Amino acid sequence: MKNNEAELVLDADARAQIYIAGIDSRRVFPAQSALDALSAFDESLPEHGTSESTTIALLDEVGSPATVATNGPRYFGFVVGAALPVAAAAERLMLAWDNGAGTSMTAPASAAIEEVAGKWILDILDLPRESAVGFGTSASVCSLTCLTAARRALLIRAGWNPDENGVFGAPEIRVVISEKSHITILKALRVLGFGASRLLVAPVDEFGRIDPARMPLLDERTILCLQAGEVNTGEFDPFSEIIPKARAAGAWVHIDGAFGLWARVSEKLRHYTAGCEDADSWTVDGHKWLNTPYDCAMAICRDATSLAExxxxxxxxxxxxxxxxxxxxxxxxxRARGVPVWAALRTLGRKGVAEMVEQHCSQASRLAETLRAEGFEVINRVVLNQVLVRGETDAETQAVQAWAHNSGEVWFGMSSWGGKAAFRLSLSSWRTSDDDVARLASVLIAARHSFRLRELG
Incomplete structure (x- = not known):
């Protein structure tokens, strides 16, 4: 096995390079034949091992055709960036190190790099420099991390030590969430034992932002969850109006900024995030707008000691x-998830990240204008990189998405707004050019035309 290691890695890398080289021409969602072929993986566990080369070959020859081209230029589904080449390359090298990156004792290089990456994250997002930055798998897990720290801090302030006494019989902690909170926040709260019926829901305005005038009461035993980048509309809660009141009440403010916090890197967009730096904790993804590989997000906590304890x-x-x-x-x-973050930030620099974010927002605005001119209803104001669209009816909206999906040209998912069907177009891949956006618009227009011809019989 040892003698074949270099050959095996070279084979896998060659296959990966072929995959990437063809990403522009690949179907965005795999054909049914490719999905059917996945049955080849449904084998009985081998009694005796098979060859390494055939294992890699099966993975590529059957697995690769059945992948979704999220790493390509025309995936507009979830807010997912394609992996920047330097971030992906850094991760490959990190995997070769194979260090358990929990401490500097087990991974000195990784620890040093992640410490720098954490400082750079606070710098580029302009968040309190004394904050701690934990590199986790996703915004889901990082939200769980921050909310756990929030509950502990509030209980300690109330004179209860959860480390010793647990949470049974503890003073009640209230949680206020947005009517439009992301499902990952709800999931994290559920894991922590905050049942849905116990959550206090803040009503939102027509854009999906919390309405400060209708906020539930806040006090020193309240966790308030706000959003930077509502998942459908891209909107931001009015931080500068809400957070000062929350801090005056002694509440803990957490901001779910999975993709929206990256607006802070742009002078043109930064005003949407005004006041968010006064929160207590934040989550932000790397694999969204920073375009690192998956399995990369950050939990940021102003009170570093509180998070560490x-x-x-x-x-x-x-x-x-x-x-x-x-x-x-x-x-x-x-694994050292901060290494690809460091590689992306070092390579792009502050201006490079800002330019990428601004490009996607400009593309989203132009796409919205094109679709409006063609008779589509663009529901949101398009303040960021999200375009929420519907046809004249739910049936037309769903048919357009299905037609586009089946074409293999593009992919995006369904959503809903105001009880009506809609589809959401997210622009966040560094590979997406203006031509790719124009191609998306053409597919949508053709899909709508096809539906209307079919309706006419």
Missing amino acids: TLNSDAVYASGSINAQKNLTLDFSR
Whole structure:
């Protein structure tokens, strides 16, 4: 096996390069024949091992055709960036290191790089420089991390030590969420034991932003969850109106900024995030607008000590500093997720990230104008990179999405707004050119025309 290692890695890398080279011409969603072929993986567990080369061949020859081209230029479904070449390359090298990046003792290089990456994240997002940055798998897990720290901090302020006493019998912690909170926030709260019926829901305005005039009461035992980038409309809660009141009441403010926080890197867009720096914790994804590979997000907490104490996993055989990643994330054994973040930021620089974000927002605005001119209803104001669209009826809206999906040219998903069907177009891939956006518009127009011809019989 050892003698074949280099050959095996070269084979896998060659196959990966072929895949990437053809990403522009690949169907965005795989054909049914490719999906049917996945049955080849449904084997009985081999009694005796098979060859390494045939394993890689099967993975590529059957697996690759059945992938969704999220790494390509015409995937407009979820807010997902394509992996920047330098971020993907850095991750490949990191995998070769194969260090468990929990502490500097087990991964000195990774620890040093992630410490720098954390400082750069606070710098480029202009968040309090004393904050702790934990590199986690996703905004879901990072939200869970921050909300756990929030509950612990509020309980300690109330004179209850959850580390010793747990949460049974503890003073009640209230949670206020937006009517449009992302499902990952609800999931994190459910895992923490905050049942849906116990959550206090803040009504929103027509754009999906919390209405400050209709906020539930806040106090020193309240966690308030706000949004930077509502998943359908891209809108931002009015931080500068809400957060000062929350802080005066002693509440903990958490901001779900999975993609919207990246607006802070642009002078043109930064005003949408005004006041968000006064929150207590934030989550932001790398694999969305920074275009790192998947499995990369950040939990950011103003009170670094509070986060480290909440997630501390020091043991007699594996202790770490207060800023060791195993004490800032849920993972004890972990990969160095901050390495691709560092690679992306070092390569793009502040201006490069800003230009990428601004380009996608400009493309979204132009796309909205084109679709409006063609008779589509664009529901949102398009303040960011999200375009929420519908046809004249639910049937037409659904038919357009299905036609576009089946074409293989583009992919995007369905949503709803105001009880009516809509589809959401998200622009966040560094590979997406203006031509790709024009191609998307052409597909949508053709899909609508096809539906109307069919309706006419």
